[in-house]
Amino acid sequence: MSQTFFFKKRVRSLVIFCVVALICFASSVMTQFDLSQGIAAIPKAIVWGFSSFYPTADSFVYLSEIWVKMQETLLVSIAAAATAAIFAFVFAVFGSRITKVNGFIAMLSRAFANLSRNIDVSVWSIVLLLTFGQTPITGFFALFIASFGFLTRAFMETIDESGTDPVEALKATGAGYVPTIFQAVVPSSISQIMSWILFMIETNIRAATLVGILTGSGIGYIFDLYYKRMDYHTASLVVIVIVISILLIEQISNYIRRAML
Amino acid sequence: MKASPKLTNDVFAATDRLPPIKLKKLTKSNIVIRTTMIVLAVLTVYGFVTFNNQKLNFWQNLFATFANFRTIFFQPHFNHFTFSQAFEGVLITLALGLLTTIVGAVVAFFLSLLAAENLTNKTISNSVKTLVAIIRAVPTVLWVLIFAIAAGLGSVAAVIGMSFHSISYLTKAYSESFEELDEGVIEALKATGAGWWQIVFQSIVPNSLTSLISWTFMRFEVNFGVAVAMGAAAGAGGIGYEMFMSGVFYFDIREMGTITYFILAIAIILEIISIQIKARIRA
Numbered sequence: 001m002s003q004t005f006f007f008k009k010r011v012r013s014l015v016i017f018c019v020v021a022l023i024c025f026a027s028s029v030m031t032q033f034d035l036s037q038g039i040a041a042i043p044k045a046i047v048w049g050f051s052s053f054y055p056t057a058d059s060f061v062y063l064s065e066i067w068v069k070m071q072e073t074l075l076v077s078i079a080a081a082a083t084a085a086i087f088a089f090v091f092a093v094f095g096s097r098i099t100k101v102n103g104f105i106a107m108l109s110r111a112f113a114n115l116s117r118n119i120d121v122s123v124w125s126i127v128l129l130l131t132f133g134q135t136p137i138t139g140f141f142a143l144f145i146a147s148f149g150f151l152t153r154a155f156m157e158t159i160d161e162s163g164t165d166p167v168e169a170l171k172a173t174g175a176g177y178v179p180t181i182f183q184a185v186v187p188s189s190i191s192q193i194m195s196w197i198l199f200m201i202e203t204n205i206r207a208a209t210l211v212g213i214l215t216g217s218g219i220g221y222i223f224d225l226y227y228k229r230m231d232y233h234t235a236s237l238v239v240i241v242i243v244i245s246i247l248l249i250e251q252i253s254n255y256i257r258r259a260m261l
Numbered sequence: 262m263k264a265s266p267k268l269t270n271d272v273f274a275a276t277d278r279l280p281p282i283k284l285k286k287l288t289k290s291n292i293v294i295r296t297t298m299i300v301l302a303v304l305t306v307y308g309f310v311t312f313n314n315q316k317l318n319f320w321q322n323l324f325a326t327f328a329n330f331r332t333i334f335f336q337p338h339f340n341h342f343t344f345s346q347a348f349e350g351v352l353i354t355l356a357l358g359l360l361t362t363i364v365g366a367v368v369a370f371f372l373s374l375l376a377a378e379n380l381t382n383k384t385i386s387n388s389v390k391t392l393v394a395i396i397r398a399v400p401t402v403l404w405v406l407i408f409a410i411a412a413g414l415g416s417v418a419a420v421i422g423m424s425f426h427s428i429s430y431l432t433k434a435y436s437e438s439f440e441e442l443d444e445g446v447i448e449a450l451k452a453t454g455a456g457w458w459q460i461v462f463q464s465i466v467p468n469s470l471t472s473l474i475s476w477t478f479m480r481f482e483v484n485f486g487v488a489v490a491m492g493a494a495a496g497a498g499g500i501g502y503e504m505f506m507s508g509v510f511y512f513d514i515r516e517m518g519t520i521t522y523f524i525l526a527i528a529i530i531l532e533i534i535s536i537q538i539k540a541r542i543r544a
Contacts (some may be wrong), residue, residue: 024363027356031416031498038364038421041412048411075308082305118528122490122501123521126508127333131325136312141326194294197301209400213494214505220402227406239403246398259293 365427
């Protein structure tokens with residue numbers, strides 16, 4: 001009895017393992033990915049990193065230029081998250097099952113949020129590049145659309161989780177729709193909402209690098225510039241500035257999160 | 262009857278003397294939330310003032326953007342590639358995402374064993390967690406471009422570069438699900454004289470397997486999007502590269518529409534699967 005149980009379990013694990021291995025093999029063939037090459041690339045990259053990917057005294061000349069672009073990227077990321085949060089809150093209120101006005105509007109706002117979330121930020125940035133060109137506004141709108149989609153879903157879940165009780169209590173007193181939202185939904189979910197906005201800012205700074213490389217603006221552009229010039233010393237300084245900025249923002253948001261709860 | 266107006270006057274007089282009722286308490290939490298909101302609002306306004314440094318006609322461009330969106334969503338067509346080529350591009354992007362997820366999951370599994378506080382000690386756990394946080398601070402596209410110098414642009418640099426974030430994300434997720442496990446189970450196994458690996462494979466893995474699978478699939482969902490972006494920005498190939506070509510080189514936004522629908526379809530399918538996995542695990 002127990003022997004057949006363990007035997008079946010083993011066979012099942014073996015089958016799952018084989019299926020996963022087969023899919024991986026097929027994927028490797030299709031993408032011409034070679035795991036041994038990949039593993040070999042790691043020591044090569046480390047050796048290269050220590051031998052040429054570090055800032056020298058010459059590259060510090062560009063520090064002020066880099067910092068200007070980093071500031072721009074930080075502002076774009078914050079502005080995109082903050083404005084997207086306002087729109088996302090309205091859509092989340094209409095889309096949440098607790099506060100929805102009617103089923104149709106709820107479905108519509110969910111569909112709209114799904115559309116902007118499920119299309120990758122790189123797609124949005126290329127579309128916006130055609131009209132807004134190499135400006136911070138392109139980056140802003142690309143991050144705005146992506147943040148809007150993500151935050152709407154996050155806010156909707158937050159409102160759903162906050163429960164129906166406060167909303168029903170206020171409805172029972174005869175409060176209108178808007179007062180109900182601001183006196184019941186906002187107070188019970190505001191700290192969670194702020195936490196999501198902070199998370200969005202962190203995510204946006206990382207995504208801004210990618211958007212910058214694609215659209216030629218902000219910190220991503222300046223990295224790409226030095227990278228393509230093969231000025232790896234300065235490029236590494238850009239990376240260091242990005243890493244320090246992100247870690248700093250993370251520390252600040254962690255502090256705010258702890259103080260809020 | 263005559264006394265009643267006098268009585269209300271008295272009540273009004275009484276409330277005049279009383280301090281107003283406080284509806285909101287100014288706690289530390291409220292102050293922090295308000296300050297954060299004000300700071301974010303100020304930075305946003307300041308950002309908007311500085312963004313338009315090239316004196317674009319904002320509204321005209323915005324309307325042009327909406328017109329482009331309409332073309333993309335309502336007039337997609339095939340021009341530089343066929344349906345089967347687009348499908349192949351999607352499969353390549355999916356394959357890149359899958360390989361990244363598997364590489365990330367395997368490495369993250371071992372790292373998370375070191376990062377879980379109940380399996381090691383605080384020093385090792387904290388140092389692994391710090392390492393992972395620093396890895397996450399470097400954007401994925403930079404990892405890919407840095408590896409491209411050592412391995413050349415292509416799938417190898419893409420998969421290895423993209424794996425870094427997956428490793429970092431999954432290590433955090435896995436180690437947190439290990440830490441949630443009941444301490445008693447580990448102690449019971451320790452009491453029977455089980456070794457460290459036996460504890461891991463007989464109690465830790467079976468007990469957290471469902472959440473491990475759920476996290477891994479969620480990461481796969483993210484990695485599909487990352488793979489699209491890396492195709493566009495770092496020469497990883499697949500549908501992302503096709504999109505970059507039709508958008509930036511051919512200026513063919515109708516073809517971008519086709520690609521957008523392909524990406525959207527896969528993303529929605531992945532999300533539905535992910536939601537079902539989560540629902541099944543919760544049940």
